[in-house]
Amino acid sequence: MLKSEIELLKSVPLFSGIEPARLKLIAYTSDQVAYRAGQVLCRQGDPGDAAYVLTEGEADVSIATEAGDYVVAHLKTGDVVGEIAILCDVPRTATVTAKTRLSALRIRKDAFLQLVTQLPEIGTEVMRGLAVRLSRTNEELARARNQASEGTPRDKDQ
């Protein structure tokens, strides 16, 4: 139902700063979709056209490698996937497969972009969310670099 969907959207970091009235709009313009276990929400390499917020069930995120599919993450209720796709044109970077019977709120890219164009305050909030995430990613990257530079000789030893 719309009410629970709004609650769910609030917990999505990208949307957390958006005021509740606008979250209702996002929820109303999205659709509920359901998948059976084993069905694919989105496939690596396909153009991204929607973000999904899991409302029920679990999913695996996997990346195809030469050695076979490699599961990189598990998603559970309340998790969001594919949100980058609704902001820019990038192909899916991973395949998302339903692990159980699964329901999700699908936020279509065209609907979301329309929201952002029409209501700039949503855009601002999304931007803020992205910036927070970017700085966090930067920190993580720096930390990873440090670890890498410290760890490299050790790797060689092994």
Next chain:
Amino acid sequence: MAQPRDDLHASIFRYVWHFTRRQQLWLFAVLAVSLPLYYLTLDLPKRIVNGPIQGEWAPGETQTLFQTWITLPDFLGGSSVQLFDGVELDRFGVLLALSLTFLFFVVVNGLFKFYISTYKGRLGERLLRRLRYQLVDRVLRFPTGRFKQVRGPEIASMIKDETEPVGGFGGSAFADPALLLSQAGTALVFIILQNVWLGTVAAAVVGVQLLLIPRMRRRLVRLARARQITARILSGRIGEVVESIPSIRTNDTSNYERAELGDRLGKILKIRYDFFQWKFFVNFLNNLLAQMTPFIFYLAGGYFVITGRLDIGQLVAVIAAYKDLPSPLKELIAWDQYRVDVQSKYAQIREQFTMPDLVDPNVQKVSFERPPQLGQDIAVTGLKVTDDSGNELLQPTSVRLKRGETVALVGPVAGGAEYFADALVRLAETSGGRIAFDGQSLDALPESVLGRRLAYSASGLYFAQGTIRDALLYGLKHVPLRHETREGREEEKRLLEARLAGNLDLDIRDDWVDYEAAGISGPEELSRRLAEVLDIADMRIEVARLGLRSRVPEPMQEEVAGRILDARNRFRERLQEGGDEDYFESFDPARYSAYATVLENLVFGIARPDFEDDGQPLPARPEMRALLTETGLDETLLAMGRQIAETLIDIFGDLSPDNPLLDNLDLMSPDEVDMYRAALRRSAMDGAVSEKDRRAFQRLAFGYVEPRHRLGLLSDDIREHVLSARARFLKDAEAEALGSVGAAVSVHRPDAINPAATVQDNILFGRVVTRYAEAAGRINTVLVETLRETGLSELVFEIGLDFDIGSGAKRLSAGQQQKLALARALLKRADLLVLNRPLSALDGHSQRAIIERTLSARQTLDIPDQTVVWVLSHGEQSALFDRTLEFVEGRMREPANDAEPKLAESA
């Protein structure tokens, strides 16, 4: 038909006489018989007045009656007169006898008139039919170039409207003046016989009338002619406006068109006004002249009576005779007017339909013989095409096309390839050179050879309104090959009439389809062959899809209902077998369908297509209002509607009305937001809801679908409530107690097909659970499998073949139209297949696939020797052909890498 065809004579009289000579002579004969009777009706009143009424009668005196009649010509049937000869009657008896005789002749006269006017009418109608047929015949024989200049609606207006008076004139061209002149003459002679003076006066006035009035009416004829031409151009312009609607809408020229059409209408009004003014003036003058005569009769005649030079009976008879004189005269003048008008109209029409280069009728002669195959090569020598202003579109080109060869024509648009291709089927007007099939010049070939041994398709071919089947079979309908024997008087009359009007007497109701040309033995194999050619053109699946989305045609319903119900069951079984039940929600009279709207759930059916919609929505109809009130659903839906309105206004209310986000509203239109806001405020204030607001709120509730709108409003209670109202609705519908509501809704039944629903909906009988991302695709697959398994694919294809493509095939996409045209050309299995960029609306990939299939179809359709000439949109596809000819700037060259020996040369 043995009728000479080229016979629009220069003069309307010669035209009418040529075709109705015998009937006209018969008319004369009948008129000749009727005239003396007419004279008698004039003579008798005088006898009655002078005899029994005013004559001097001694009491008891008798008279011998009818004696005098023997001196009259014996056309009266002398014997019957003889019977009364010598009958003596007293004064009252004479009065009675003479009056009865008068009555008798009045009746006989009337019967003659009746016969003559019916005869004339029929004669006129036949002539009209003939004239129209001749004009249509001429349109079919117009030289190809002529069609660049003519406007369809103008031609239509000429053939339909302008011929009408000309046809009617056929009946009165000779008979009317003869009758009227003789009547007027009789009356005049009668008057002169009574009194030379009065007669001379009457004759003089008549003379003035006959000379003056027609002269004054010449102007009317000029005006009528102008009116005719402006009206015809108006038809043409209206046709253009209809055709150019896209240009009008995208250029904002609707007001330009309004002004232009208004100006034309203004001109027509002016002409018509002038016309009426002059006409009434002439009428006034005419009437004045006609009234002059009685004035003289009264004055001078009265004087003669008083002075005793004329007896009163004679005067009465003269006046009575004169009363009959103006009407034939008036009619005569009217006839003359008619004549001049028709003459000018006829000349006008004739001018448009007479041209030196009409196609020879022999070229289009009916031929029941199957033309032999074109066996040899096709030799093109020095072929040249020039446009109207003398530009060379195709420079002299010579080439030899071998039998069975596939030839690609490539080159830029207007490079010459299309003219070459069109010239091969005689569509381009060549200005030099020769094309020869089997040594026979193409120019000399009758259409019965060209149209049966050659096939042609191009982009933008026009399709007449009809079904897909009609469109496909059009290329096979040359002559009626399978006759039905029809007998009876009606049939004889029908044929006789057709011949009397010089029409073709082939019967359109016969089976015209040339099955043999399509390579099949009869109608029973037709569908299979149609499926084959549609498959080649990549159109078969689309036709089947159209069939799925069509309703079951009424005559078929009973026959196929069982099969559709079987498929309905089989579809469910298959869903279960595949474990896909949750992808689909079947309609069930006892269950609420989550994916249908509240209204659909309530009435459990769909709108009947044949219901005459009077604009009143279903829930607003009185029977429905009553049902809602009685079941208490009225309040439930009102509350629900208010909640929907509140939520939607809460979400969307602060957006400006032009915000595109409002398109997501779905249940209400953006313009309605303010209306609902106000309605909410009103109902919050005093609790009472007006009838209008109530309906508005309920409208929201009626359109609500829980899984789509997700407002969580549809509680189990409401569902139950709707279901109990449904039960009531179905019961009332069964009892036909619902009036217009019952007539508007076609109810779903698990055990029967719904005639208002499409084939697809009848098989599915439910809704796809769209919440499942993969449901729609899976259901489609299961449906296709079910169709195949139950053998309904063929039925669906058949129904698809009956799909009405609309005028100009506007109900099909451009690509579908082109595929259809190609399939039609293939069906004929011609010796030469000429295709002029036939698939320009398709992408290169699809074009290539169809080219490959078309070329290999020569084997499957058993026409290995078919020569194919294909003007390609994409040059690289030429690799699929035996040979490539390139046309650039009107010059042909054969690329050097071609394996074939060089035969082509450019002069």
